[in-house]
Amino acid sequence: MDTLRLLADGFGVALQPISLFGAAVGVLVGQLIGVLPGIGPAAAIAILLPLVSGLDATTAMIMFVGIYYGAMYGGTITSVLLRIPGESSSVITTIDGYEMAVQGRGGPALGIAAIGSFIAGTLGVVAFTFLAPSLARVALAFGPPEYAGLLVLSFSLIVYLTGRNRAKGAVATLLGLWLSVVGVDLISGLPRFTFGQMKLLSGIEFVPVAVGLFGLTEILLSAHDEKTAPMVRADLSLRGVLPTAADWVASRWAIVRGGLIGFFVGILPGAGATAASMIAYAAEKRVSRHPERFGKGAIEGVAAPEAANNSAAVGAMVPLMTLGIPGSATTAIMLGGLLMLGLRPGPLLFQQHPQFVWGVIASMYVSNILLVILNMAAIPAFVAVLRVTRAVLLPSIVALAVVGVFSLENHVFEVWLALLFAGIGYIMHRLDYPPAPLVLALVLGNILEESVRQSLLISHGNLAIFVTRPLSGALLALTALLIVLPLLPRRKGAARQQ
Amino acid sequence: MARAADRLVGLLLLALAVYTIAAARHMGYLQGRIPGPGFAPFWIGVGLAVAALAVLAGTWRYGKPTEPDTPPEPGAPTEPGAPGRPATLLATAAVTVAAVALVGTLGLLAALGLMLLAQVRIFGGTWRAAVLTAIALPLVFHVLFALWFKVQLPPGPWGF
Numbered sequence: 308m309d310t311l312r313l314l315a316d317g318f319g320v321a322l323q324p325i326s327l328f329g330a331a332v333g334v335l336v337g338q339l340i341g342v343l344p345g346i347g348p349a350a351a352i353a354i355l356l357p358l359v360s361g362l363d364a365t366t367a368m369i370m371f372v373g374i375y376y377g378a379m380y381g382g383t384i385t386s387v388l389l390r391i392p393g394e395s396s397s398v399i400t401t402i403d404g405y406e407m408a409v410q411g412r413g414g415p416a417l418g419i420a421a422i423g424s425f426i427a428g429t430l431g432v433v434a435f436t437f438l439a440p441s442l443a444r445v446a447l448a449f450g451p452p453e454y455a456g457l458l459v460l461s462f463s464l465i466v467y468l469t470g471r472n473r474a475k476g477a478v479a480t481l482l483g484l485w486l487s488v489v490g491v492d493l494i495s496g497l498p499r500f501t502f503g504q505m506k507l508l509s510g511i512e513f514v515p516v517a518v519g520l521f522g523l524t525e526i527l528l529s530a531h532d533e534k535t536a537p538m539v540r541a542d543l544s545l546r547g548v549l550p551t552a553a554d555w556v557a558s559r560w561a562i563v564r565g566g567l568i569g570f571f572v573g574i575l576p577g578a579g580a581t582a583a584s585m586i587a588y589a590a591e592k593r594v595s596r597h598p599e600r601f602g603k604g605a606i607e608g609v610a611a612p613e614a615a616n617n618s619a620a621v622g623a624m625v626p627l628m629t630l631g632i633p634g635s636a637t638t639a640i641m642l643g644g645l646l647m648l649g650l651r652p653g654p655l656l657f658q659q660h661p662q663f664v665w666g667v668i669a670s671m672y673v674s675n676i677l678l679v680i681l682n683m684a685a686i687p688a689f690v691a692v693l694r695v696t697r698a699v700l701l702p703s704i705v706a707l708a709v710v711g712v713f714s715l716e717n718h719v720f721e722v723w724l725a726l727l728f729a730g731i732g733y734i735m736h737r738l739d740y741p742p743a744p745l746v747l748a749l750v751l752g753n754i755l756e757e758s759v760r761q762s763l764l765i766s767h768g769n770l771a772i773f774v775t776r777p778l779s780g781a782l783l784a785l786t787a788l789l790i791v792l793p794l795l796p797r798r799k800g801a802a803r804q805q
Numbered sequence: 806m807a808r809a810a811d812r813l814v815g816l817l818l819l820a821l822a823v824y825t826i827a828a829a830r831h832m833g834y835l836q837g838r839i840p841g842p843g844f845a846p847f848w849i850g851v852g853l854a855v856a857a858l859a860v861l862a863g864t865w866r867y868g869k870p871t872e873p874d875t876p877p878e879p880g881a882p883t884e885p886g887a888p889g890r891p892a893t894l895l896a897t898a899a900v901t902v903a904a905v906a907l908v909g910t911l912g913l914l915a916a917l918g919l920m921l922l923a924q925v926r927i928f929g930g931t932w933r934a935a936v937l938t939a940i941a942l943p944l945v946f947h948v949l950f951a952l953w954f955k956v957q958l959p960p961g962p963w964g965f
Contacts, residue, residue, distance in 0.1 A: 361954060474859035478818060481853040485825065488849065492842035497832055499842060500825075523901075530928070531894040698930030699938050705901055705924065706917045710946050713913060714956040722905050730898070738811055756845045768838030 310440055317665025320365060321673050326666065329366040330674045333373020338681060340374065341381020341394050342689050343700065348378035348394075349636040349743075350525045353517035354704065356644050357711035364648040365663050369670040371641045372624070376428065376674050379580060379616045380682055383420040384689055387413055387609070388539050396580035396616035399588045403601065403608030405539070410604050413541025418548035419558050419606055420613040421682035425675055427566030427614030431621030432671040434570055439657075439668070442629040446654035451761035452772050456782030458755045461632050463789045464576040465744050473793065475740045483745035486511050487752025494760065506720045513643040515712050515721045516749060519728025520735075520742050521636065522708045526701050527733045543686045550606070558610035561591050569615030573622020576634035576747075580619040587615030621671065628652055628664060632751065636743035643750050811864050818857035825850030896927045912961025914943040 320326055340351040352371050359367040382394030387404035400420065407416040449457070466476035489500045490510030501507040541547070550558070565587040572583035591611035592601045601608050626632045631653030633639040645652055650660065657664050712725045735742055766772035774780045825846055832843030904920035911919070918939045925935035947965070950956040958965075 358949075358954075472860075472863070474856055474863060477856040478853065478860060481849055481856055484845070484849045485821075485853065488845050492832075495833070495836065495842045497842045499832060499846060500828065527894055527898060530897040531890055698925050698928035699934055701897075701928055702921050702924035703938065703942055705897075706921055706942055706946070709901070709905065709917060709920075710913065710950055710958070713908075713958070714950050714954060717957055719905065719908050719959075722908075726902060726905060734814070738807070738814060752845075759845070760840050764839050768835075 310437060313440075313661060313665045314436055314669060316662070317667075317669030318672075320662055320666030321369070321669035325366050326369050326670055327673065329362070329369040330373045330670050330677060333370035334377040334380075334674050334677050334681065335373075336370075337374035337377020337379075338381040338678070338689060339377075339692055341378035341397075342384050342692050347521070347525065347637075348375050349517075349640050350521040351378065352637060352640045352644065353514070353520075354522040354708050354711060356514045356517065356640070356647065357714050359644065360647065360715070362648075364645060364650045365666045367644060367648055368641070368663070368667050369674075371644060372667060372671060373674045373677075375620050375623075375637055375641075376617065376671075376678060379620050380421065380424055380678050381689065382616075383417060383424075383609075383613055384686065387416045387420070388541060388690065394580075394616075396584050396619070397613075398581065399584045399612045400609055402588075403603075403605050406602070406604035407606065407609065408539040408541055411541075412604065412606075413539055414543055414547035415550045415554050415606065416609050417541075417543070417686055418683065419550045419554055419610045421548070421679055422550065423558060423562040423565065423610040423614040424617040424682075425679035426562050427569060428617040428621060428675045428678075429672065430563070430566045431570045431573075431618030432668065432675065435621050435625055435671070436668055439625055439629050439664075442625065443654040443657040446630050447658075449654070449778070450776075451758040451765065452776050452779040453782065455755060455758040455762055456773060456779035456786070457630065457632065458751055458758065460782045460786045460789075461576045461626075461634070461751070462744065462748060463786045465634070465747055467789050467793070468575065468579075468582065472739055475738075476744050479735065479740050479742065480744040480748045483748025483750075484752045484755070486516070486745075486749045488756065506718070510753075511749070512715065512721060512724070513746075513750060514647065514715055515724040516728050517640050517643060517746055518708050518712050519725035519730075520732040520746060521640070523705065523725060523729030524732030524736060524742070526705055526708075527729060528736060529697070529701055543690060545684060548683060548686060554606050557606050561607040561611040562614040564590060564594070565611035565614030566618040569618035570622040572615070573619030574625045574634070576626060576632065579623065579635045580616040583615040583619035583622075584612035587611040624671075628656065628667070629654060631656075631754075633747060636746055639743065639747040639750050643746075646750070808864050812861060815857050815861035815864065818853060818860070822850045822854035822857055825853065893927060897924060900924055900927065908959055910961070912963070912965060913958045914947055914965055915961045915963075917946065918943045 321330070336351060336355070337348060340348060351374050355374070359370060362370075378394055379396060382392055382397035383400055383404065386392045386397040386400040387408050390401050390405040392398040392401055404416045404420070407413060462480050466473055466480055489507055491498050491508050498508060568587045568590060569580070569583040572586055573580065588608060588611055591607050592598045595601065595605075595607060623634050623638050626634050627638045627642060631642070631651060633642045642652060650656065650663065708725065709722055712721045713719060715721050732742055762772050763770070773783055829843035829846035829850055832846065833841035834843045834847055835841050900920055900923045904916045907916040907919070921942055922935050922939035925938050926932070930938075947958070951958050
């Protein structure tokens, strides 16, 4: 009952004009970003961070969540009509979505994606509403050793699940941690890795790194790899996108299953919406009575992954809001943005800033409704955006990134930093180093160092504190398992080969 | 080519790791019985060295730059070394760097205007689109940042 009362208070915040404005702008920007292949929600939020620095944290977060959701919806349009995923989470939708479009059923494919996303997204928010406060209450018992254990586990999970080469994932994480220690050490006052630069004494700012690594790198990649394809014609009127009764019967359980898979996969750090959509597709094919239809325009093959990627976006908010630990690049940038706005997500947030937490949760319900309306009624408008020339769009994003980063400190140093990280991000992409662990470690590195130091202060320098406390011991044991497990099958395989 | 790049980056990372460990020892590993300012950098350096060695080992072990631990996702982004448009990429990067270098001389908005003009052309836009974008967008930025957010954008010799 308490949860429902708090949620009602949250709706009081979410339905205020400024919050509705934030949600509307967020979902619209997210949708546009999703429609444009190459630019993801992480890049969009990174570029918009300087613009929201003047807003209050609640409106800013409502906008970020709207962008995240909107991008999940928007990525479908290009997957279905162009066979180019607007988002990596819509990659799997290209298989059956494009086939449907070729068969003249592009409208229902987009319609079921929108409806499925709405249902799964709403189910995800309901689960979030009731799960998050309980998790936050558990997390309140966390002391510094538990936080240190949780952070180490999160880093290991993100290395384990992100990217294809774990050694490179580990390098990216450690580079992020390295960057996080740059600046004056707050306990001893000693400058670390500042190389005599005054601007580095306060540490490396998160926003220029995020803008460079995500926003500008994606522009450089778009400059290098132009993606073009002919668009399939489809009836995109409201009537044309409404699925038939048969479509609905075929998709309803796929939506529910996809939504559940998406939410729980989304909670895992590093797994994200892309993995969720792929697992949901595979699961749907497995339970289907006609798996041979998959790949040939099965509407369940669109409904399940689209439901999953949307509820995964909600699931990803659970560790961010309850533990203060982001599980993906997008939520890491959200965390950086919230820290910039003076809020530190985590269990105390539920106690100290209930208006913020419940306002954001309630806004998720609102954003879902806004998105389904936008998607059913305004798909032609978003398709029109695809015709806006890249030649104008990409340079405009570069210019916005430059002026936005400059406005942070009114100094060109931050712009150079963003350009440096754009170059680093490009090299990382080309050599298959995942950028998400770097940004996650940069955001959380200071908290990890602080937790380790506080823990050792409590134990008078005894490292056993991390393993003798049950929860931190369990978290570190899980981390050790994650590191050791991938090595075991290889040895077995090698023995077999011998 | 990609293998050479992988090895070069691996060696650079190893050098950074060694430097980090050396610098951390100077900072002070412990202060009394609690971690000093060099504690975290020391372990980051050690971890980085191990990870860099693993990357380097991967380039020799398999005879390929890096053997993925997991198969690529369908529709995954361009593979390293895939053909693309390097000229567009280099021109985009060069123009952006030049524009930022010119901020002090021309002012932010004028430098961005020139950058937009060049980049719209680089991406294949018409002269009309390039000129319109180069004029309109800096104007929007002026209204948004200078007038609305009260950010002091560096002016050029002409006062804006």
